[in-house]
Amino acid sequence: MPFRAFINGQEVIALEVTTTQWQTYQKDRTKVVTMSCCQNRGILKTSHKGLQFFAHHPDNPKPLNCSYKGETEQHLRAKMAIRNACLELAGVACNVEVSGQGWRADVLAIKGNRKIAFEIQWSPQNIVETQIRQERYRQSGVECVWLFRIISDLSPNPSLPIFQLIETGGEFKVKVESHYLSLEDFVKAWLNGQIQYCTYLQSSTYQKINIGISSCFCAKCQEKNHYFQILNSIYPSECSFPVERNQSKRTKLEFRPEIVQIIQKFLEQQEQEDLYLANIEFYYLFSQKIWRFTCCWCGTPINEDNEPECIAILEHKIRFNPLIADQAFPHWCWSKSALFCNQPIVSNEPQQSVIWIEGRKKSNSVTNKKSSIYVKKEIETKFFKLSTTEIEQADLPISIENKSDSPISSWNTYRCQDEISTELKPIWDLIYNSLPQKYEGFFRCSASLKSFDEQIIIIDLIPPNRVQTLNEYMQIFLITCQTVFQSKSLRVKAELLNSREILWDSQSALIQWESQDVVINLSQIWQHFLDQIPSNHNSLRQLLKQHGNLLEIQKSQVIISLSSQPLIKRVKMDEFLIKEIFEKCLEQSVDVAFILQ
């Protein structure tokens, strides 16, 4: 039952004829209807649903010379639906029952220089027959899409696209993997290039993820730390397939800069003071880099709970680059965004974008930019306070906002970089392989060797956010270098991002800010303080001298570290005296805090 025939020698497409015109044709007794398919006599018909079509004359309903047979009414309606969908698209021309070299397409659409045939197969057709017909289309430069009502093999084949056509309650649906598209939507998607053959599944670039923040207590120092986990296990592809991610430790998603950045921002916005983000560090296991959380107080690895109780769950839509999961799976990829699973990763970012960050103590004294530390000018003997701008540089806060407009690009600075020249590489390897394990990760990610000779080693350095940490790390680095090069007089110079230079040598534990001749000298203040303890408190002095240290002076708070909890209890008995002495030393009122280290 076709839509095309000749009426009085003129080709007519029944679909394009108005009802009135069709009725006029039907009433005309003198008309001559010739079928397009076989030139035999035909008649005009109207189905009970009002569908207009032609049929062979009842005198010869199945002519021997006609290959056009057995089309059902569903077949006709499907053709019409395809045609209507094509006509709704801009820039697409189409017609029904178009013949070519050895083929006759149910619907042929033309879009630019593409010719696309839609073939409806209501009755079964074997694969060999389909392949032969497909080849005829191919030779005429026509792509052909097959819509089979009955389909035996659903495995996708890019050179022979076959989809299942399903009719339910008068509606046609096309099955594309797990999606059921209306026939019209399928045709539009196909013509718009929204269906593509892909050999593997890939999570889409944008993912909605849930990050759970949990707290835990360090197994060693019992201090509170916060860490986070991504709670998703499924990352849908562009074509809405659930792609599972293999959560290997090595490629832990948590430590991607995109995620870490969200956490840092979140923590900084919080009002509570006791939020302590654990450090993110890596170690090597069988030459594989493995990332983990470590205690921000003592560096001990943190045991993450598999089902942690979250104090907060952050929901974010994140752009992941590179993509986070893929698996081999040939499929027809249907994507409205026209981004498919086979899409190459448009990025020159390294396969694993990782960063080193130091856990940040979240407390007012740290985040308050106006906090001041006490410094001593070499020439003068009197303590004085640095101005706010100097503090910011000295304190080296890792602040996303300050670095650049695009937060992601600012994090690039913290990525592992292999920018060391080949001659320096072996020396550099030698140095950081000799570092204690705890420090290795930091130097590998934040520093690179610039030059060296017998007197001085110069490195580029992205400093951690606390001067105290920097000092500690650099002293370890200095000692390591001195050991490696067997030279006690060797010095280390670090060139920082803001073009400052800091010099370390074994003379003292001083950090010299060369450009300003300013010395931040906690150990001198500590010594001065110890000297001021009155002789009737000799045991306190001995105790602090042996087991204590001045960790930091921030704003008006003096932080003293002690090596055990009982010591803190003991020292707290003399808290007022300690406070008094510090106030004398620093010439201002202070609070004293003790922490375990």
Ligand SMILES: [Zn+2]
């Ligand atoms: Zn015929």
Ligand SMILES: [Zn+2]
């Ligand atoms: Zn057909």
Ligand SMILES: [Zn+2]
């Ligand atoms: Zn700890």
Ligand SMILES: [Zn+2]
């Ligand atoms: Zn896909």
